[in-house]
Amino acid sequence: EAGVAQSPRYKIIEKRQSVAFWCNPISGHATLYWYQQILGQGPKLLIQFQNNGVVDDSQLPKDRFSAERLKGVDSTLKIQPAKLEDSAVYLCASSLVVNNSPLHFGNGTRLTVT
Amino acid sequence: KNQVEQSPQSLIILEGKNCTLQCNYTVSPFSNLRWYKQDTGRGPVSLTIMTFSENTKSNGRYTATLDADTKQSSLHITASQLSDSASYICVVSAGTNNNAGNMLTFGGGTRLMVKP
Numbered sequence: 442e443a444g445v446a447q448s449p450r451y452k453i454i455e456k457r458q459s460v461a462f463w464c465n466p467i468s469g470h471a472t473l474y475w476y477q478q479i480l481g482q483g484p485k486l487l488i489q490f491q492n493n494g495v496v497d498d499s500q501l502p503k504d505r506f507s508a509e510r511l512k513g514v515d516s517t518l519k520i521q522p523a524k525l526e527d528s529a530v531y532l533c534a535s536s537l538v539v540n541n542s543p544l545h546f547g548n549g550t551r552l553t554v555t
Numbered sequence: 556k557n558q559v560e561q562s563p564q565s566l567i568i569l570e571g572k573n574c575t576l577q578c579n580y581t582v583s584p585f586s587n588l589r590w591y592k593q594d595t596g597r598g599p600v601s602l603t604i605m606t607f608s609e610n611t612k613s614n615g616r617y618t619a620t621l622d623a624d625t626k627q628s629s630l631h632i633t634a635s636q637l638s639d640s641a642s643y644i645c646v647v648s649a650g651t652n653n654n655a656g657n658m659l660t661f662g663g664g665t666r667l668m669v670k671p
Contacts, residue, residue: 481664
């Protein structure tokens with residue numbers, strides 16, 4: 442099966458600029474997640490969707506981050522305006538809506554904010 | 556507060572040797588525990604998932620154990636290979652509903668380097 446697709450792989454922007462990341466989950470996976478992974482740390486959940494509805498966005502900095510999954514398939518994550526501390530890898534993952542179902546991760550987008 | 560602590564933070568071993576990574580958790584109510592392998596520049600890949608009733612699960616040269624009483628898990632790697640060099644992340648799922656993501660607590664990972 443095709444894996445989780447993410448683009449771009451790398452992005453370098455200046456602080457206060459905006460950036461968007463795209464994710465296409467595995468076909469049939471209703472649940473989609475965006476994680477932020479700072480170098481040397483484990484991933485931190487930003488937002489979780491089930492189909493096109495938000496399940497959890499409690500850790501999403503909503504003053505600058507936004508995400509959508511309009512048709513319940515692919516998703517975009519946007520940062521506007523970016524700060525230096527947003528430099529991280531942004532991982533998208535998807536899973537079936539079944540307990541104990543593993544998460545399938547994309548290879549992430551490495552964002553550098555200068 | 557749900558927490559997952561992994562040790563050691565980093566580890567260097569020689570090719571062919573065995574090693575064991577540790578994971579301690581305080582997550583309630585416990586649903587399952589997962590080990591992921593993350594190669595540099597890639598997303599994590601699932602190795603094992605264990606529920607409360609399982610105390611060991613293998614995936615090739617990887618064997619995970621779970622002691623739900625002491626809230627500890629270990630990942631044992633046998634006959635290490637250069638390709639085992641990666642970060643290994645312990646993830647614990649809490650709750651009894653089907654929303655796996657918002658109840659997942661990630662450890663900080665153990666960075667393993669296997670040298671020839």
